[in-house]
Amino acid sequence: MPEINPLLGSYSELFMLLTAGTYAVAFFAFAWDVATSGRVAQLDAARLAGQKAAAQTAGAQGAVATAVVADPGLTYVGTRKAARVGVALSILGLALHAAGVVTRGIAAGRVPWGNMYEFCTTGAFLVVAVFLAVLIRRDLRFLGIFVLGLATVMMVAAAVAFWTPVGHLVPALQSYWLIIHVSIAVLSSALFTLTFSLGVLQLIQGRREARIAAGEAERSGFMRIVPSSLTLETLSYRINTIAFVGWTLTVMFGAIWAEKAWGRFWGWDTKEVWSFVIWVVYAAYLHARATRGWNGARAAWLSIVGYLCVIFNFTIVNMYFSGLHSYSGL
Amino acid sequence: MSEKNTSPTEPAPAARGKQSQRGDVALPALGVLGMLRWAWTQLTSMKTALFLLLLLAVAAVPGSLFPQRPANPAVVTQYLKDHPDYGPVLDTLQMFDVYSSAWFSAVYLLLFISLIGCIIPRAIAHWRQWRSQPPRTPARLSRLSEYGTLVVPAEKRLGAAHAAEQAAAVLKRRGYRVDLRPGDAPNAFSSVGAEKGYLKELGNLCFHAGLVGVLVSVAIGGLFGYSGQRTLVEGETFVNTLVGYDTFTPGTNFQSSSLSPYSLQLDRFEVRYDRESVKQFGQPLDFTGYLTTTDSPDAEPRQRILKVNDPVMIGGTSVYLVGNGYAPVVTVRGGDGQIAYQGPIPSIPTDAVYTSTIVIKAPDARPTQLGFVGFFLPTSVEGKDGVAFSADPDPLNVQLNLNSYVGDLGLDAGTPQNVYALDIAKLTQVNGRDKPAGGIVLGAGESYTLPDGQGSISFDGLKRFVALDIHHNPGQLGALAFSVFSLMGLVISLFLSRRRLWVRVGQHEDGRTMVEYGLLARGEDYGLAAEGRAVRAALAEAWGLPAGPEQTPSAGQGTAADATPTTSTPTHKDA
Numbered sequence: 087m088p089e090i091n092p093l094l095g096s097y098s099e100l101f102m103l104l105t106a107g108t109y110a111v112a113f114f115a116f117a118w119d120v121a122t123s124g125r126v127a128q129l130d131a132a133r134l135a136g137q138k139a140a141a142q143t144a145g146a147q148g149a150v151a152t153a154v155v156a157d158p159g160l161t162y163v164g165t166r167k168a169a170r171v172g173v174a175l176s177i178l179g180l181a182l183h184a185a186g187v188v189t190r191g192i193a194a195g196r197v198p199w200g201n202m203y204e205f206c207t208t209g210a211f212l213v214v215a216v217f218l219a220v221l222i223r224r225d226l227r228f229l230g231i232f233v234l235g236l237a238t239v240m241m242v243a244a245a246v247a248f249w250t251p252v253g254h255l256v257p258a259l260q261s262y263w264l265i266i267h268v269s270i271a272v273l274s275s276a277l278f279t280l281t282f283s284l285g286v287l288q289l290i291q292g293r294r295e296a297r298i299a300a301g302e303a304e305r306s307g308f309m310r311i312v313p314s315s316l317t318l319e320t321l322s323y324r325i326n327t328i329a330f331v332g333w334t335l336t337v338m339f340g341a342i343w344a345e346k347a348w349g350r351f352w353g354w355d356t357k358e359v360w361s362f363v364i365w366v367v368y369a370a371y372l373h374a375r376a377t378r379g380w381n382g383a384r385a386a387w388l389s390i391v392g393y394l395c396v397i398f399n400f401t402i403v404n405m406y407f408s409g410l411h412s413y414s415g416l
Numbered sequence: 417m418s419e420k421n422t423s424p425t426e427p428a429p430a431a432r433g434k435q436s437q438r439g440d441v442a443l444p445a446l447g448v449l450g451m452l453r454w455a456w457t458q459l460t461s462m463k464t465a466l467f468l469l470l471l472l473a474v475a476a477v478p479g480s481l482f483p484q485r486p487a488n489p490a491v492v493t494q495y496l497k498d499h500p501d502y503g504p505v506l507d508t509l510q511m512f513d514v515y516s517s518a519w520f521s522a523v524y525l526l527l528f529i530s531l532i533g534c535i536i537p538r539a540i541a542h543w544r545q546w547r548s549q550p551p552r553t554p555a556r557l558s559r560l561s562e563y564g565t566l567v568v569p570a571e572k573r574l575g576a577a578h579a580a581e582q583a584a585a586v587l588k589r590r591g592y593r594v595d596l597r598p599g600d601a602p603n604a605f606s607s608v609g610a611e612k613g614y615l616k617e618l619g620n621l622c623f624h625a626g627l628v629g630v631l632v633s634v635a636i637g638g639l640f641g642y643s644g645q646r647t648l649v650e651g652e653t654f655v656n657t658l659v660g661y662d663t664f665t666p667g668t669n670f671q672s673s674s675l676s677p678y679s680l681q682l683d684r685f686e687v688r689y690d691r692e693s694v695k696q697f698g699q700p701l702d703f704t705g706y707l708t709t710t711d712s713p714d715a716e717p718r719q720r721i722l723k724v725n726d727p728v729m730i731g732g733t734s735v736y737l738v739g740n741g742y743a744p745v746v747t748v749r750g751g752d753g754q755i756a757y758q759g760p761i762p763s764i765p766t767d768a769v770y771t772s773t774i775v776i777k778a779p780d781a782r783p784t785q786l787g788f789v790g791f792f793l794p795t796s797v798e799g800k801d802g803v804a805f806s807a808d809p810d811p812l813n814v815q816l817n818l819n820s821y822v823g824d825l826g827l828d829a830g831t832p833q834n835v836y837a838l839d840i841a842k843l844t845q846v847n848g849r850d851k852p853a854g855g856i857v858l859g860a861g862e863s864y865t866l867p868d869g870q871g872s873i874s875f876d877g878l879k880r881f882v883a884l885d886i887h888h889n890p891g892q893l894g895a896l897a898f899s900v901f902s903l904m905g906l907v908i909s910l911f912l913s914r915r916r917l918w919v920r921v922g923q924h925e926d927g928r929t930m931v932e933y934g935l936l937a938r939g940e941d942y943g944l945a946a947e948g949r950a951v952r953a954a955l956a957e958a959w960g961l962p963a964g965p966e967q968t969p970s971a972g973q974g975t976a977a978d979a980t981p982t983t984s985t986p987t988h989k990d991a
Contacts, residue, residue: 090692253696257703257724324942327910334906338899347725349643349736349887351895352634353487354515359480366473370466375940377462407480 088195095193095252099245101186102207106241108179109214109234115172116230123166123311160224160313160321169227176218176234183211193252199268200255202404206244210237212276220280226321228312232283263343267336274332275396277325282393284322285386291315292383319382323375326389330368337361356407360399367392459526460533468527475523479514482506486513528631535624542617549595550609553918560918560934562948568959570927579929579959580606583919586954592917608919616939619908626902630895637891641667642674649743649760649881653681656731661886674888676731680709680720685740685880689809698769698809705737705882722882732888739883741765741772744792744816745876750781751869757781762881763792764836770794771806774816775838776873777825785825786871787838790818790856804857816875818856820847820866846870914938915947919955931955 187208191198198204217233220226255264290306292315298304312318340361345351352358371388374380446454458464483491492512496503510517557563568574574582577598584594592610599606644661646654654660656678688702705722709730720728727734743760750756756778763772776788795808796815804817821843827833846866849855853867863874916936924930933951937944956962 251693251695253693254690254699254701257700260702261725263725320940320942323940331903331907331910334903338903341899342896343725345892346727347736348738349727349734349885350889351892354479354484355487356480359476363473363476366469366476370469370473373462373466373469377466380463380466403480 090195090252090254091193092252093193094189098186098189098193098252101182101189102241102245105179105183105186106238106245108175108182109238109241112172112175112179113231113234113238115168115175116227116234119166119168119172119227120231120308120311122168123308160226160317162225166227166311169230172230172234173218173221173227176214176230179237180211180214180218183207183214187211190252194254196255197265197269199272200259200264201250202248202400203244203250205268205272205400206240206248209272209275209279210240210244212273213237213240213279216276216280228287229280229283232286233280236279236283258347261343261346263339263346267339267343270332270339271336274329274336275400277329277332278393278396281322281326281329281389284318284325285389285393287312288315288318288322288386289383289390291318292386315382319386322386322389326368326371330365330372333361333365333368337365356403357399360395360403364392364395364399367395456533459530462534465527465530465534468523468530472523472527475520476514478511482511482514484512484514486516524631528628531624532628535621538617539621542614542621545617546614550593550611550916553597553607553609553920554934557918557920557932557934560936562935562944564933564948564952566931566933566952566955566959566961568929568931568961570924572929572959573927574929574959576606576921576923576929579921579931580608580919582958583921583931583933583955584608584610586958587917587919587951590951590954605920605922607921610917610919611915612917613912613914613938616909616912616914619905619910619912622905623902623909624905626898626905629898630902633891633894633898635891636894637667637889639667639669640674641887641889641891642670643885643887643889645738646884646886647762647881648680648682648884649762650682650685650879652881653679654884655679656733656886676711676733677713678709678711678731679713680707680728680730680735682706682882683708685882687740687809687880700809703737703740733886734888736885736887737882738885739765741881741883742770742792742794742811743879743881744774744814745879746776746816747863747874747876748776748778748781748786748788749872750778750786751784751871752782754782756786756871760877760879760881767806768809769806770809773836774818775836776818777827777835777838778871779825779827781871784822784870785827786866786873787821787825787840787843788818788856788873789821789838790816792816811878814860814875814878816856816858818847818858818873819845819849819851820856820873821845822866822870913941913943913947915941915944917951 187198190204190207194200199208213233214237217226217229287309291309291312294304294306294309295315340358341351344353344355344358367388371385371392374385374388483495485492495512496507499506506512510519514520554560568579580596580598584596587608587610588594590612592612593614595609597607597609642665644664646660646662648654656675658664658672658675682705684706686702686704686706687700690696690699690701693699703724707720707722707728708717709720709728710717711731722728722735722737724737727736729735741763742765743762745760746757747755748757757776757780761774761776763774765772770792772792772794774788774790774792778786793804793806793813793815794810795806795812796804797807797813798804804815821838821840823844824842826839826842833839845851847853847856856864856873858864858873858875860875860878863872865872914937916938917933919931919933922930933948933955935944935948935951
């Protein structure tokens with residue numbers, strides 16, 4: 087068993103704190119972007135509506151034009167300085183974060199996801215990494231306020247509530263299945279975090295679209311930089327399908343490991359119960375998307391409920407329920 | 417079940433998504449058969465399946481809120497004792513046996529019946545489609561979500577029939593199933609019907625069929641499997657017979673003849689603790705059991721190693737290391753001075769530093785039976801209040817703290833008793849902190865004589881013991897195979913696209929060959945626009961047309977359609 091390097095461990099924690107700080111600033115940059123871009127978009131929309139009116143087009147078309155300014159193809163258009171700052175800070179944060187995660191792993195001489203602190207910090211790393219990776223091809227910067235906000239919360243929660251010094255694993259966790267099972271669980275959770283954000287935005291945007299369609303005054307002008315609810319729903323579905331496969335693998339690998347460690351592949355341990363509940367909720371989400379009258383907002387709600395189950399499974403079940411998965415390190 | 421029926425030319429597959437016949441208000445009596453048919457249609461509808469899925473998620477939750485009998489029967493008993501008011505009510509509602517309860521079973525069985533009722537008609541329908549040609553060419557291709565036109569100049573001298581043949585060849589190379597439909601008159605339109613992605617529906621069916629397979633495998637495990645527990649002290653041997661187990665849970669169809677007569681002896685058990693970390697000081701790092709096993713009574717003995725996460729496979733069973741503790745070796749003598757008990761007694765660890773409870777029963781002690789209850793502390797340290805506690809999991813300063821009892825242990829009546837609990841109903845306490853004689857405190861090698869010569873006890877040595885789980889589950893391999901099968905089906909059904917494509921070719925009076933094509937997605941398809949572009953490029957190459965995109969028929973077709981389902985209506989272009 088490799089020796090623990092507490093000095094490197096403390097450097098790792100320093101990196102994590104710097105990361106949290108950088109993410110927090112990036113979060114404010116994205117918030118600033120949303121607040122100001124809304125006004126820019128409003129001006130754009132007014133100009134557009136004016137042109138449309140001048141061209142004597144139908145009033146309904148003008149309303150549609152004001153409803154959606156953001157590009158449905160999620161391509162980059164125009165310059166948003168605050169968003170650029172947000173992305174730059176996120177990249178800086180991610181670099182610090184990578185240093186934090188890697189040094190933690192080296193300090194412990196194993197994969198850095200053996201307890202809640204490590205799961206949370208590595209999970210936040212993946213959330214931001216996936217977000218920035220998607221940004222290369224598509225303009226999802228409107229999600230930044232959510233993603234960086236959640237990442238900041240995760241980092242702070244890890245440092246404050248779940249902090250565990252760098253250490254060895256108990257015998258029950260000393261298995262290569264830890265690497266496979268937990269890494270896929272972290273990745274799936276990161277993807278579910280993205281679809282949760284998309285789902286919430288989809289609900290807000292859908293309500294706004296309904297108001298505009300009904301001819302009422304729109305309230306949430308900042309939603310103009312967000313694409314249509316249909317675009318959000320589709321993107322969320324695409325990510326959820328990948329995450330669902332990931333979660334299926336998580337449960338399957340977990341079952342194989344459970345068979346190795348405890349002699350049965352399924353025993354309705356509290357963690358198993360909640361993983362099953364999550365799987366079933368997201369399965370219901372996939373079916374809802376194919377059921378008339380259940381796609382759109384209802385499917386988004388299912389996706390949100392699924393994510394709340396993920397959070398519940400990670401926090402409450404780990405800390406307050408007794409079970410075989412009691413490795414929180416707390 | 418995840419098919420989205422966006423196809424305008426194809427009605428919904430038989431059962432799912434079917435609209436109920438609500439329009440018939442003055443409905444004549446359905447009759448028994450009609451009612452059954454109606455109930456079956458309802459059960460196999462997508463909405464019911466969705467509802468049952470959500471119900472299953474909700475129904476699983478109580479199992480995590482209340483202790484469950486199969487996992488932890490003792491905790492359930494304690495729970496019922498602690499909550500005499502609503503505990504029995506919960507018990508009546510089967511809240512302590514959620515996963516074998518009538519209501520949970522009802523939900524998942526209904527779900528699986530609904531699932532089977534869904535996949536069988538769909539499998540039949542898909543079988544027919546698999547063997548049939550792509551559907552007939554729609555009259556107006558321009559209505560399809562992805563639509564485009566190509567014009568082959570007259571000087572290429574490409575006839576309509578020839579162009580259709582070449583288009584069919586191009587599509588075939590792209591993996592489409594192709595049906596060439598030449599025009600019936602020399603100047604009539606020729607067309608090509610093409611379809612690909614039949615595997616998507618097959619994957620979907622495999623996914624659901626695999627889930628049924630998993631359920632069946634679990635049921636087989638429950639019928640023919642067995643599991644048992646055994647604590648084994650260093651030096652002891654376990655023989656795989658019914659009497660060898662401490663507890664044994666047979667499957668419904670278990671027969672004792674199916675136990676293979678192997679034996680395993682625990683030679684030594686080693687534990688290593690973390691001595692570097694400050695916060696995790698004393699946390700276990702490694703448990704290793706050294707075993708000598710024999711596969712059958714006359715087989716050669718073998719040396720094997722048992723670890724957490726690394727079970728020993730023997731005689732069709734798997735042996736798991738699930739716990740360990742200390743077994744102090746004691747000698748109990750009765751009032752007559754004869755040895756009433758001698759040997760190791762497993763103690764139950766209650767915390768990370770192995771503060772263990774221990775019960776010693778000496779029914780053979782004469783003139784009266786003796787019983788002891790107390791604690792075993794591996795590293796005893798005296799606290800400020802004078803009560804000893806354990807400071808470390810390693811045996812650095814072992815100590816037994818015991819109360820003693822004399823009288824009738826209640827074993828002679830033949831009623832089964834928990835070996836880890838003392839029934840004090842017919843016993844009289846002799847030693848204890850509040851008794852004049854005080855409690856018994858024994859260090860290594862020490863002994864104590866009870867007041868009035870009622871007997872004695874000595875602490876002779878220390879051994880470790882392991883708690884073993886022994887499992888035989890014939891359904892487990894099937895469950896794994898079916899879940900892998902299911903997963904492959906899931907991946908195929910989620911990430912493959914089912915597409916239909918038609919090409920219609922006509923000859924203009926001036927000799928130009930006019931080509932139009934349209935693509936249709938079945939289910940969600942983000943790559944349809946890209947596929948349209950690729951097909952266009954392939955056709956253009958086949959006919960020697962300048963490559964590069966024409967003015968796209970629908971605005972924002974590029975990445976826009978990548979991200980949104982293809983529901984936009986294309987603007988029309990004259991062919």
